[in-house]
Amino acid sequence: MKPPKTDSSDFILSVQNLNAWYHTTQVLQEISFDIQRHKVTALIGPSGCGKSTLIRCFNRMNDFIATFKLAGQILLEGQDLYDPAIDPVEVRLRVGMVFQKQNPFPKSIYENVAYGPRISGIRRRHQLDAIVEESLKRAALWDEVKDKLKANAYTLSGGQQQRLCIARTLAVEPEVLLLDEPCSALDPIATAKIEELILKLKDDYTVVIVTHNMQQAARVSDFTAFFYLGELVEFWATDKIFTVPKDPQTEAYITGKFG
Amino acid sequence: MNSTRQIKMRLIRQKWGDQVFQTIAVIGVLIALTTLAALLIDALSDGLPRIDWKFLTSFPSRKPAKAGIFSALVGSLYLITLTALIAVPVGVAAAIYLEEYTSQNSRINRIIEVNIANLAGVPSIIYGLLGLEVFVRAMRLERSLLAGALTLALLILPIIIISAREAIRTVPNSIREAAYALGATRWQTIQDHVLPMAFPGILTGIILSVSRAIGETAPLIAIGALTYVAFLPDGLRSPFTALPIQIYNWVSRPQKGFHTNAAAGIVILLALTLLLNALAIFLRNHYQKKHS
Structure with a gap:
């Protein structure tokens, strides 16, 4: 699989010969591709194709699964994320993640966003205030919550909670933002807001999104990787993959023949 | 096709089964409540x-x-405070370790789990004998407050561990993931999110196990707590007595007057236990509201 031809060679993440197993079941096979800076890369494919496992490799969230094993490399700015000398906490500070189901802490809106900066040692109130405001603005939530920052995060709607989770992740200032099916629990209006937000976020961040929704991949992403049964079938510019796919399996999937 | 008549017959049969079960359930509740009421009325009428x-x-x-x-009441309060001070940190720490640090399905973890559950079912007199051998004799603590508290701490430790583990388990994994994804370490995740959310459950378990320990007689008799103490404990090594011991002693006296005293002691002990249970419910509701 060749990387897509682009004008810029500015890749932030590089996956090289990645293999992964749960117990003895191989879930990812010889995956190699590069992710471009300040672009949105979508990972698509039917359930069980390994896309969620892959995105969780990017910030080492699979470390908590005892039976998970991995071979190969994932380079972030040329540095192997699975190098034994690297602290997974550092990886997660540089690669933020938003989950499928919105999972705010049962604390105030303010505390949700301030938590990341707080544990990395920022204590001054005015500094935290500024980070909270800036992060909520970037997540397009500020106008809706600026008068009730002390309210419990659970009082927000599902879509607002998911944008709060995005704001909370942005507050840590990651370089890469991972979104694991961020809209799967949301209604179409809330989904549209998140998609709009994703397009804005790529000015400052590199975004990787797992999605089940092919229209969503087509709408928000610059590149699309199609996975099937643990293998990377096709990786190409989104406008190409959705109009002139090279692989018959990709074509069958995006035209809805299976999934 | 079922005729309307057939359906009606079937419904009557189904409803009858419903009735029978409901009656059995009500009888069960009544038996429990009557026993409790009889106990309370008996103790109250004699003792109050x-x-x-x-x-x-x-x-x-x-x-x-x-x-x-006086000496039994104060002894019980000292004893229970000391017991909680010993058992709670150890029990909660063990629960955190088992839930958050070991892998859930490992063989060792399963063996430990089964054994803790078994320990919770061991008769309390066995703990008393263990306390006698280890704390009173081997560690030379004599029949002291400290030996009693250590023995009771062993007794309630399994209950604290089990209830704390259950409370920790109710914290959804998505919250841990959220914290880790923001760069929190394991301990930060536990300290900032898991423990605060599990706190009401842990607290309830602690108070319920403490209120069990306060009524325990057998282990204290086994380690040789005194029955006639005309002074208050003045330190960890001081001899002591406790409410259940005092009650036991009075009941075994021939004089009628002591039996009345025993009934009064039982009322005090019951009041103390109910107070602790009420506190558990109050604190649980209080913190649940705060965290949801």
Whole structure:
């Protein structure tokens, strides 16, 4: 699989010969591709194709699964994320993640966003205030919550909670933002807001999104990787993959023949 | 096709089964409630008239009318506080370790889990014998407050561990993931999110196990707690007595007056237990509201 031809060679993440197993079941096979800076890369494919496992490799969230094993490399700015000398906490500070189901802490809106900066040692109130405001603005939530920052995060709607989770992740200032099916629990209006937000976020961040929704991949992403049964079938510019796919399996999937 | 008549017959049969089960359930509840009421009424009618300020603040005496419960009440409070101070940190730490640091399905973890569950079912007299051998004799603590508290701490440790583990387990994994994804370490995740969310459940378990320990008699008899103590404990190594011991002693006396004293002691012990349970419910509701 060749990387897509682009004008810029500015890749932030590089996956090289990645293999992964749960117990003895191989879930990812010889995956190699590069992710471009300040672009949105979508990972698509039917359930069980390994896309969620892959995105969780990017910030080492699979470390908590005892039976998970991995071979190969994932380079972030040329540095192997699975190098034994690297602290997974550092990886997660540089690669933020938003989950499928919105999972705010049962604390105030303010505390949700301030938590990341707080544990990395920022204590001054005015500094935290500024980070909270800036992060909520970037997540397009500020106008809706600026008068009730002390309210419990659970009082927000599902879509607002998911944008709060995005704001909370942005507050840590990651370089890469991972979104694991961020809209799967949301209604179409809330989904549209998140998609709009994703397009804005790529000015400052590199975004990787797992999605089940092919229209969503087509709408928000610059590149699309199609996975099937643990293998990377096709990786190409989104406008190409959705109009002139090279692989018959990709074509069958995006035209809805299976999934 | 079922005719309307057939359906009606079937419904009557189904409803009958419903009725039978409901009756059995109501009878079960009534038996439990009647027993409790009978116990309460019996203890209250015998004991309540005996309770006054003097009874609460007098030391034991050879004359039933002069005897009081002061040293036993204070002894019980000291004992229970000390027991909680020993058992809670150890129990909660063990629960955190088992839930958050070991892998859930490992063989060792399963073996430990089964054994803790078994320990929770071991008769309390066995803990008393263990306490006698280890704390009183081997560690030379004598029949002291500390030996009693250590013994009771062993007794409630499994219950604290089990209830704390269950409370920790109710914290959804998505919250841990959220914290880790923001760069929190394991301990930060536990300290900032898991423990605060599990706190009401852990607290309930602690208070319920403490209120069980306060009524325990057998282990204290086994380690040789005194039955006639005319002074208050003045340190960890001091001899002591406790409410259940005092009650046990009074019940075994031939004089009628001591039996009344025993009933009064039971009322005090019951009140103390109910107070602790009420506190558990109050605190749980209080913190649940705060965290949801």
